[in-house]
Amino acid sequence: MSEAIDCIVREAIPGDAEQVLKLLNETATQTGFMTQGPEGVGISVEEEAKQLASIYNSLNNSVFVALVDDKVIGIASIHGSDKPKIEHIGDIGIVIDKAYWGYGLGTLMMEELLLWADASPVLSRLQLQVQERNTRARHIYEKLGFKLEAIIERGVKDEGQLLNVCLMSKLI
Numbered sequence: 516m517s518e519a520i521d522c523i524v525r526e527a528i529p530g531d532a533e534q535v536l537k538l539l540n541e542t543a544t545q546t547g548f549m550t551q552g553p554e555g556v557g558i559s560v561e562e563e564a565k566q567l568a569s570i571y572n573s574l575n576n577s578v579f580v581a582l583v584d585d586k587v588i589g590i591a592s593i594h595g596s597d598k599p600k601i602e603h604i605g606d607i608g609i610v611i612d613k614a615y616w617g618y619g620l621g622t623l624m625m626e627e628l629l630l631w632a633d634a635s636p637v638l639s640r641l642q643l644q645v646q647e648r649n650t651r652a653r654h655i656y657e658k659l660g661f662k663l664e665a666i667i668e669r670g671v672k673d674e675g676q677l678l679n680v681c682l683m684s685k686l687i
């Protein structure tokens with residue numbers, strides 16, 4: 516970590532919708548690591564606000580935001596299904612604005628997410644998919660106890676290149 520940074524991490528509320536969409540759209544093209552590309556997220560601020568309201572009250576879905584000077588610079592999420600047979604599985608996603616990489620914020624956000632998941636009465640398995648070449652993200656997941664379950668060969672295509680994807684999980 517190069518220096519300390521003043522950052523607040525908290526659960527997202529509907530009023531964050533505009534900034535959340537802005538960050539998702541901006542970070543979609545900052546790296547080749549996101550599934551989203553230049554096409555963007557493609558939903559309106561109103562739809563996003565509705566989703567955030569429903570997520571806020573969910574037992575197996577959560578979104579956390581990281582704020583620096585009131586600006587959303589990071590998003591970490593758990594997505595769980597409403598189907599009873601798979602409601603115990605939470606899919607993890609995380610992104611930090613590239614300008615704020617390397618300050619420990621990715622780790623901090625994942626730790627907050629894991630605390631929330633531990634307290635959830637529904638979740639018992641967390642899983643995620645990460646490109647094999649994304650060594651920075653894989654390092655954080657491994658550090659926090661995620662295990663490699665499988666390599667999904669040609670799991671994603673970026674700029675015409677077929678890339679392997681790691682399936683990682685953590686039982687909680």
Ligand SMILES: CC(C)(COP(=O)(O)OP(=O)(O)OC[C@H]1O[C@@H](n2cnc3c(N)ncnc32)[C@H](O)[C@@H]1OP(=O)(O)O)[C@@H](O)C(=O)NCCC(=O)NCCS
Pocket residue numbers: 516546548549608609610611612615616617618619620621622623643644645646649650651652654655658
């Ligand atoms: C992955 C991501 C969230 C990490 O955020 P961050 O704030 O930079 O993370 P941190 O500062 O907490 O930690 C970075 C860690 O990676 C390590 N690291 C840095 N570069 C690395 C590399 N090339 N290979 C392995 N580890 C690396 C650092 O040493 C640090 O580890 P440490 O805390 O044990 O010293 C951020 O890079 C990001 O948003 N990437 C784009 C989106 C993405 O890839 N999301 C995950 C998709 S599954």
